[in-house]
Amino acid sequence: xxMQSIKYICGDQRDxxxxxxxxxxxxxxQIKTVDAIDLxxxxxxxxxxxxxxxxxxxxxxxxxxxxxxFEAGKWxxxxxxxxxxxxxxxxxxxxxxxxxxxxxxxxxxxxxxxSSVSFTNAGFQLYSLNKHxxxxxxxxxxxxxxxxxxxxxxAIMLNxxxxxxxERLAKNDYVANRNFLSAIWGPEHPYGRVTExxxxxxxxxxxxxxxxxxxxxxxxxxxxxSGRLDDTLIRSLNSVFGSASWLGSKAPAxxxxxxxxxxxxxQHTEKKDSVQTSIMIGCATINRYHPDFDKLSVxxxxxxxxxxxxxxxxxxxxxxxxYGIFSSLTSYQHGGILEISAEVGKEVSEAxxxxxxxxxxxxRTKLVDQEELETVKNYLTGRLMxxxxxxMKYSDVYKGLILYGRDGSYINQYLKTVHDITAxxxxxxxxxxxxxxxxxxxxxx
Numbered sequence: 001x002x003m004q005s006i007k008y009i010c011g012d013q014r015d016x017x018x019x020x021x022x023x024x025x026x027x028x029x030q031i032k033t034v035d036a037i038d039l040x041x042x043x044x045x046x047x048x049x050x051x052x053x054x055x056x057x058x059x060x061x062x063x064x065x066x067x068x069x070f071e072a073g074k075w076x077x078x079x080x081x082x083x084x085x086x087x088x089x090x091x092x093x094x095x096x097x098x099x100x101x102x103x104x105x106x107x108x109x110x111x112x113x114x115s116s117v118s119f120t121n122a123g124f125q126l127y128s129l130n131k132h133x134x135x136x137x138x139x140x141x142x143x144x145x146x147x148x149x150x151x152x153x154x155a156i157m158l159n160x161x162x163x164x165x166x167e168r169l170a171k172n173d174y175v176a177n178r179n180f181l182s183a184i185w186g187p188e189h190p191y192g193r194v195t196e197x198x199x200x201x202x203x204x205x206x207x208x209x210x211x212x213x214x215x216x217x218x219x220x221x222x223x224x225x226s227g228r229l230d231d232t233l234i235r236s237l238n239s240v241f242g243s244a245s246w247l248g249s250k251a252p253a254x255x256x257x258x259x260x261x262x263x264x265x266x267q268h269t270e271k272k273d274s275v276q277t278s279i280m281i282g283c284a285t286i287n288r289y290h291p292d293f294d295k296l297s298v299x300x301x302x303x304x305x306x307x308x309x310x311x312x313x314x315x316x317x318x319x320x321x322x323y324g325i326f327s328s329l330t331s332y333q334h335g336g337i338l339e340i341s342a343e344v345g346k347e348v349s350e351a352x353x354x355x356x357x358x359x360x361x362x363x364r365t366k367l368v369d370q371e372e373l374e375t376v377k378n379y380l381t382g383r384l385m386x387x388x389x390x391x392m393k394y395s396d397v398y399k400g401l402i403l404y405g406r407d408g409s410y411i412n413q414y415l416k417t418v419h420d421i422t423a424x425x426x427x428x429x430x431x432x433x434x435x436x437x438x439x440x441x442x443x444x445x
Contacts, residue, residue, distance in 0.1 A: 057227075074119045080202075340356055373426070
């Protein structure tokens with residue numbers, strides 16, 4: 001990938017860095033700002049049945065990554081666990097093939113299939129050599145249209161998930177995260193709904209089939225392909241997935257849930273045998289649709305979003321209360337959260353919370369100095385460049401853009417936002433969005 005207006009070593013490169021054939025370490029290389037990233041081209045087509053296909057044709061090796069994305073996330077499930085279980089069970093058997101048969105085919109052709117579920121979307125990521133796609137793509141179509149949800153495999157999965165749930169409940173950070181999300185959104189909201197043991201008893205394969213037939217269809221799907229491609233692949237894709245026979249109906253757009261945060265901002269779960277306390281602090285906030293979001297992401301980075309942040313400098317480096325403390329700004333389709341998390345010794349948990357409050361107050365009252373701001377801008381620029389370096393990495397970024405109705409131009413718009421933000425804007429946004437007195441404080445330990 002080419003980058004515009006950037007050279008890590010610029011000017012008289014050889015004169016500065018080499019002397020008599022050796023590295024000249026007496027002169028530092030010049031540094032220039034990255035004005036823009038020259039992004040890979042993305043082509044959009046549609047299959048015969050209307051499925052949008054986004055194509056990033058780049059790379060040297062004969063390998064391809066194909067993302068199949070469906071609106072089939074937790075937002076749409078009428079009962080807890082359905083979206084996750086359906087996604088996991090789809091490859092555990094199809095008409096005429098067992099889970100072992102499916103696994104053997106992927107292994108024989110050296111292909112890898114990963115699955116994922118988020119709050120809004122669910123999908124599959126296929127990695128394969130181009131030459132093997134004629135054998136793999138029809139199997140993918142069987143997974144999307146002929147999944148059998150065998151009772152025996154479902155029972156095994158259910159048992160495994162119960163055991164894993166039991167193990168997770170023993171971990172402070174897992175319990176803290178459950179309590180935090182429930183406190184922010186309310187226990188009935190999809191973003192705040194947590195798994196309970198009775199949920200495992202209330203899910204049946206009949207319910208899985210209903211959810212599967214409702215949401216895994218061509219009307220509810222888009223495809224993103226990255227790697228070294230040719231016209232043969234596109235024709236094969238249309239031949240296999242372009243049929244109108246699995247159109248179905250699109251996920252409803254009018255589903256909504258009321259936000260019901262916990263009345264008590266402070267919650268503690270006591271674990272007498274624990275030597276550490278898990279802390280989560282935060283609140284509901286804006287998502288990527290809001291015009292302030294990109295600038296707020298810079299504010300969050302200064303505050304606690306990377307290893308050199310203020311929270312790390314104070315609570316890890318200066319006070320020594322923890323190995324790591326971070327804040328994150330998370331965007332969902334229907335809302336967002338700001339969260340701060342850390343694992344600290346029990347004896348310093350209250351002192352840690354006090355220091356978080358102090359750092360928020362500093363963000364709200366004092367300007368970030370220029371050196372600190374430039375460090376953060378360089379960090380964010382570098383992270384953005386790495387995320388777009390190569391077709392498969394860029395496909396992950398582009399998938400996120402599609403979900404928010406954006407295209408690649410957003411990348412350089414965000415880069416400009418990072419470059420242009422001022423210390424005054426950071427302070428004003430901190431005043432607007434960082435308010436400790438409205439944040440939930442969840443502790444477990």
